[in-house]
Amino acid sequence: MSGEGISLEELGLAARNHGLPFEALDWDVTPPGLHFLLIHYDIPQVDPTAWNLTIDGAVANSGSIGLDVLRDMPRHTRIVTLECAGNGRALLAPRPVSQPWLLNAVGTAEWTGAPLASLLEHARPDTEAVEVLFTGLDRGVEGGTEQAYQRSLPLPDALTGEVFVAYEMNGAPLPPQHGAPARLVVPGWYGMAHVKWLSSITVLTEPFDGYQQRRAYRFREHADDPGRPVTRMLPRSLVRPPGIPDFLSRSRVVDAGRLALTGRAWSGHDTITGVEVSTDGGETWGDAAVEPAPDRYAWQRWRLEWDAAPGNHVICSRATDDTGRTQPLHPGWNVGGYEVNAVHRVQVEVR
Amino acid sequence: MSGEGISLEELGLAARNHGLPFEALDWDVTPPGLHFLLIHYDIPQVDPTAWNLTIDGAVANSGSIGLDVLRDMPRHTRIVTLECAGNGRALLAPRPVSQPWLLNAVGTAEWTGAPLASLLEHARPDTEAVEVLFTGLDRGVEGGTEQAYQRSLPLPDALTGEVFVAYEMNGAPLPPQHGAPARLVVPGWYGMAHVKWLSSITVLTEPFDGYQQRRAYRFREHADDPGRPVTRMLPRSLVRPPGIPDFLSRSRVVDAGRLALTGRAWSGHDTITGVEVSTDGGETWGDAAVEPAPDRYAWQRWRLEWDAAPGNHVICSRATDDTGRTQPLHPGWNVGGYEVNAVHRVQVEVR
Numbered sequence: 001m002s003g004e005g006i007s008l009e010e011l012g013l014a015a016r017n018h019g020l021p022f023e024a025l026d027w028d029v030t031p032p033g034l035h036f037l038l039i040h041y042d043i044p045q046v047d048p049t050a051w052n053l054t055i056d057g058a059v060a061n062s063g064s065i066g067l068d069v070l071r072d073m074p075r076h077t078r079i080v081t082l083e084c085a086g087n088g089r090a091l092l093a094p095r096p097v098s099q100p101w102l103l104n105a106v107g108t109a110e111w112t113g114a115p116l117a118s119l120l121e122h123a124r125p126d127t128e129a130v131e132v133l134f135t136g137l138d139r140g141v142e143g144g145t146e147q148a149y150q151r152s153l154p155l156p157d158a159l160t161g162e163v164f165v166a167y168e169m170n171g172a173p174l175p176p177q178h179g180a181p182a183r184l185v186v187p188g189w190y191g192m193a194h195v196k197w198l199s200s201i202t203v204l205t206e207p208f209d210g211y212q213q214r215r216a217y218r219f220r221e222h223a224d225d226p227g228r229p230v231t232r233m234l235p236r237s238l239v240r241p242p243g244i245p246d247f248l249s250r251s252r253v254v255d256a257g258r259l260a261l262t263g264r265a266w267s268g269h270d271t272i273t274g275v276e277v278s279t280d281g282g283e284t285w286g287d288a289a290v291e292p293a294p295d296r297y298a299w300q301r302w303r304l305e306w307d308a309a310p311g312n313h314v315i316c317s318r319a320t321d322d323t324g325r326t327q328p329l330h331p332g333w334n335v336g337g338y339e340v341n342a343v344h345r346v347q348v349e350v351r
Numbered sequence: 352m353s354g355e356g357i358s359l360e361e362l363g364l365a366a367r368n369h370g371l372p373f374e375a376l377d378w379d380v381t382p383p384g385l386h387f388l389l390i391h392y393d394i395p396q397v398d399p400t401a402w403n404l405t406i407d408g409a410v411a412n413s414g415s416i417g418l419d420v421l422r423d424m425p426r427h428t429r430i431v432t433l434e435c436a437g438n439g440r441a442l443l444a445p446r447p448v449s450q451p452w453l454l455n456a457v458g459t460a461e462w463t464g465a466p467l468a469s470l471l472e473h474a475r476p477d478t479e480a481v482e483v484l485f486t487g488l489d490r491g492v493e494g495g496t497e498q499a500y501q502r503s504l505p506l507p508d509a510l511t512g513e514v515f516v517a518y519e520m521n522g523a524p525l526p527p528q529h530g531a532p533a534r535l536v537v538p539g540w541y542g543m544a545h546v547k548w549l550s551s552i553t554v555l556t557e558p559f560d561g562y563q564q565r566r567a568y569r570f571r572e573h574a575d576d577p578g579r580p581v582t583r584m585l586p587r588s589l590v591r592p593p594g595i596p597d598f599l600s601r602s603r604v605v606d607a608g609r610l611a612l613t614g615r616a617w618s619g620h621d622t623i624t625g626v627e628v629s630t631d632g633g634e635t636w637g638d639a640a641v642e643p644a645p646d647r648y649a650w651q652r653w654r655l656e657w658d659a660a661p662g663n664h665v666i667c668s669r670a671t672d673d674t675g676r677t678q679p680l681h682p683g684w685n686v687g688g689y690e691v692n693a694v695h696r697v698q699v700e701v702r
Contacts, residue, residue: 005356005357006356006357006358006359006361006362007357008357008441008453009599009600009601010357011357011362011365011441011451011453012453012601013599013601014362014365014366015365015370015452015453015455016370016372016373016455016601018369018384019366019367021367021390021393021394021528022367023393023394024394024527026396027396031526031527031528032383032384032526033369033383033384033386033526033528034394034526034527034528035384039372040598041595041596041598042372042374042592042595042596043372043374043375043385045377045378090359090362097599098599100362101366102359102362102363102366104366104367139595140595140596140597140598141595141596141597141598141604142597142598142599143598146595146604175382175383175384175385176375176382176385177372177382177384177385178384241393244392244393244490244491244492244497245392245393245491245492246491246492246493247391247392247491247492247493247494248360248364248448248449248493249360250360250363250364250367253492253497
């Protein structure tokens, strides 16, 4: 099989960066502790009473606010599906060496916070402002460069009204591993934009050229390709594996007869317009029923009845969004292993 | 390095069975979502209002109780460190093919529930009773055998007063992935005994010979060795990696000077009597200060001041308990990869 031979270093990343077990696709909102995690450095332990968020750079009103000020602002609550840009990376051959995600790097949570646009309006960016930089409290070395985790957004994306600084997840204060006491949520974008343990928001008059912007999270076809930035999530769907699992292989055993195949689909570009499902590994396809999204950037449940006949089957699903983007049957390679949204395949033995 | 070449099947298990990030050793009680998870089959979604716990087999009073009855019994709260019996397996060569744990399969939680002894006393086991079998609601195929997850305890171990049926973790109802609505907690024993999604307790007059008792979770030196059952946790200690990490290798960068090395140590057999720490990969050792355990079966914090001089170092820790059991410097091989409690080694560059 392609992609074998994962190293102990990659395994070490897999052990600390949690994935969503596929049966957790059953929940509309992912139970805390089952949402995916990608933590570049260490989880910082932050005292929420001592924490401050600095807003500075090219603004008329720079300053610093505590958690109480953030919580006193109008509450903004959204159900958001969040996926790592590297989801699917471990299916590539040759495999880019980084966090070796199969297809578990996703989760859906209800986040509550304060709109970024309100914070920026109060700070009054200069007319020369082009980007907003977000800095986390997590610090480490990556690609030989010591850094705090930092990512920027173009100013128009920061001002849409969709982006917010979240302090609650599923109705409770953020858990440490999800950025406590406050993190950025950028609905529709891959996870790298949702800066955790947020410590400062800095308005820039030049584009940010830090490691996570210029070297990581760029879609490059070859080593010399300057590439383009990774931004919004491509359409993806996952199959809730039917029946019961084999412990080791995770292949499934299903009793013959009629059953409902289900799963989830999402896209950061636009609404899902269709999910096709195959039970023969992609030879033939049927249209699943797709439920409306509970929120604009939340995953949608799909469902298709299946008359399962004895034998071996491969269940696949393929989502298409309203921009016409769809999932490829096989993963397309790129240097960093980003945006690998090929269809999910689940081995099933019907008996 | 030994143990390279992890397969995609093993990686799939690593993606769904979460490990403790080592920096989470900072917390006395592990934040929810960072405690290790080993889920043999799928996480069942259980309606707590419809759930019942059956107590049957060789008893005078068989019956079935709901969650309300369990919650009305005297509350039993304990802080318990829980470790998977396979922790360290991926460090073996050749590597037993199963969940490929490095050293992250641990966590400490505050569990609340009802004593098993009270339940059994009410049921009145027959005089011929020898074991108590615990059955979970999780179902799958393992080693070619379809099964619900089942494990037994010898009757004397079930009646010590230490074992309990937990319905709360860290002061909240159990999360689905930790066995909601109720699970067994067997303080001091490896994780396989702590049956999740508990559905029945059956008193037996013959030893249980199901898969998880007779085939899995036995310490075998070679394939034909009948082996012995894996029971209580051997002493283990872990190092809280100092400084900041490299994203990929997780090796550490530390500023030269005086700093405190810290970590945790535990044993299911007896209290930890000493933790030795080495900063030169095990050539020389110093005695760490060990704090008392917050509870009989909870991990203990250790601490040692270190004058870090520039250069490369390997930090190790070695725990000994009051039975005289200690950690080996190098892992000892066995067929299933159980009880691999060799010392933890952390690569550090002091600059």
